[in-house]
Amino acid sequence: MLRKLLILLALAAIGPGLARARARVELTAEPGLAIPLNRFIDTKGKQGDSHLRVTNGVGLSINISLLLNQWEFHYGFNQSRLGSVDMKLPDDAWNAARQALQGAIDVPQQVNADLTGSFRFHSITIGYRFVVMERSGWRLFIPNGLGAAIVTGEGTSRALYGASATLGFGADWCFIPRFPYLLLNTTLRYTFHITEMSQEFTGLSLITGGSPWDASVAMMHTISVNLGLAGRW
DSSP: OHHHHHHHHHHHHHHHHHHHTOOOEEEEEEEEEEEESSOSEEEEOSSTTOEEEEEEEOEEEEEEEEEETTEEEEEEEEEEEEEEEEEEOOHHHHHHHHHHHTTSSOOOSEEEEEOOSEEEEEEEEEEEOEEEEEETTEEEEEOEEEEEEEEEETTOSSOEEEEEEEEEEEEEEOOSTTOTTEEEEEEEEEEEEEEEOOHHHHHHHHHTTOOHHHHHEEEEEEEEEEEEEEEEO
16 A cells, blocks of 8 residues: 555656656758868878878758757768869889889879869767757757768768767757747757778878878868758647
8 A cells, every 4th residue: 555655656746747758859951061170081191291182172061850858860961072182102102113114104203183073971870959048939059969970972982981979059949939840940060070991092091101090090070050940849
């Protein structure tokens, strides 16, 4: 009897909380711009100023988020357009190539060529959206997440796999009070990708004197600015 009474008291105490914690679902879609903060392919050789660099520029960004009681399941797409490749051989590799070819072909020590296409970064992360302020239809929040990364595009002949982390700041606004389930949403996100190196550049990285780490791992830091709509149930 005492046990049943304790169970009833416990249910009475947590019942209102369970009602308030009823699952809230929110789906957000935001297009925007992806701004690269570094070069995805950037190797510095051990000799002189030998290097391998691939420049990349601003591209398209798309965020799609599913929110379940502040837990965020997020897909992010960041495009980084290819600009040019700049490679300079170390003196010993350059001299060895010239001797091997015996003057049959003029081997330049430094090559600079324009590239077309892009790297496309896909990330699937799980995180928690911290709400820092909520009032009068406005809400400010901090999204974050950890997960997997896949890189595709013309800069690589196959998909590259790795990990991704994201952290940002966002706001949403119920701009039509009569429709509280429709929100205007904007976010500023920093995303970090670390993946395997593209096969096209692994050999070139080693030739320029890069370390085995530089020749096998690539990292990308990106800021994305997005604006879109969210539906809330």
